[in-house]
Amino acid sequence: MLNLGLRKETAARILRYTELWTLIALIFVLFSGIALFMSQTEIYLVNLIFPLKMYALAAALIYNFTVHRKVAKMENPPPVLSKLVAIVSLLLWVSVVFGGIFTGFLV
Amino acid sequence: MPTAHSIQSIDFLVSFSESVLAYPIVLSIHLxxxxxxxxxxxxxxxxxxxxNFMGLTITEMVTSFRPWKRVGVIVMIVTGLLLATSEAEKYALNPIFWTKMVILGLIGVHALIFRPIVYKRTEELDRSAVILTKVKIAAILSLVLWTAMFTMGRLIAYWD
Incomplete structure (x- = not known):
């Protein structure tokens, strides 16, 4: 979508190749995440950053399966729209990574 | 470990490891x-x-990602060095860290062996009707080595 890699392919085609793998990985991430949360519930519930990570995760997931998916599937999306949607997607997922790390550092 | 102690005592690394924000920010970039x-x-x-991606040529996959992989390796090494040297004494005694470094070396060996026969000959591979055994071996070893590397990176924190 940013036109920075696999330039000969449309985003729609790359999405078709990756969606099943992404879904499988997402299931693993969610279940392992729930297991980690359940093992130390009391620590996570009082953590100031953890809820922010959860908000970021919820936003990233909703965005991924709505806006991002819709634009990625478009045959000829306006390049500006495509790039904007991709940048927001990257920022959301990166904020989930930062949220995860900061959960462990800032109590 | 006097060497490790003198490394982590460098002023810049002391301020880095004592900073509330710098260490987790660099760790987040690393991840x-x-x-x-x-x-x-x-x-x-x-x-x-x-x-997967059978509609795409091997050449397209390998060459398209190559510049990004190079940038990725540089950022990973720079941030990794910063993280490791700021706590050099702790890391020097951690066998999981050294296992990770050995795996990193093996990834280098993998590149030396398979770059000339696989990754630099993608057009030839695309012309082949079947996927050659050497290609499959290169891919499986790459997956095993990188998975081991990421796993060791995670386990470093759990060694007392």
Whole structure:
């Protein structure tokens, strides 16, 4: 979508190749995440950053399966729209990574 | 470990490890890079194994990701060095850290062996009707080595 890699392919085609793998990985991430949360519930519930990570995760997931998916599937999306949607997607997922790390550092 | 102690006593590294924000920010960048880089490695290897992206040529997969992988490796090494040297004494005594470094060396050996016969000959591989055994071996070893590397990176924190 940013036109920075696999330039000969449309985003729609790359999405078709990756969606099943992404879904499988997402299931693993969610279940392992729930297991980690359940093992130390009391620590996570009082953590100031953890809820922010959860908000970021919820936003990233909703965005991924709505806006991002819709634009990625478009045959000829306006390049500006495509790039904007991709940048927001990257920022959301990166904020989930930062949220995860900061959960462990800032109590 | 006097050497490790003198490394982590460098003023810049002392302020880095004592900063509330700097250390987790650099660690987050390190992990973001791993996520992006790991994704590209996985995609390339799935194509080499013939498990996905079969409508794309091997050449397209390998050459398209190459510049991003290079950037990824540089950022990962720079952030990794910063993280390791700021706590050099702790890392020097950690066998999981050294296992990770050995795996990193093996990844280098993998590149030396397979770059000339696989990754630099993608056009030849695209012309082949079947996926050659050497290509599958390169992909499987790459997946095993990188998975081991990421796992060791995670386990470092759990060694007392």
């Amino acid at each position: 973001t890079c791993i996520a992006l880089f790991g994704g590209m490695i996985l995609m390339t290897n799935l194509r080499l194994l013939g498990l």
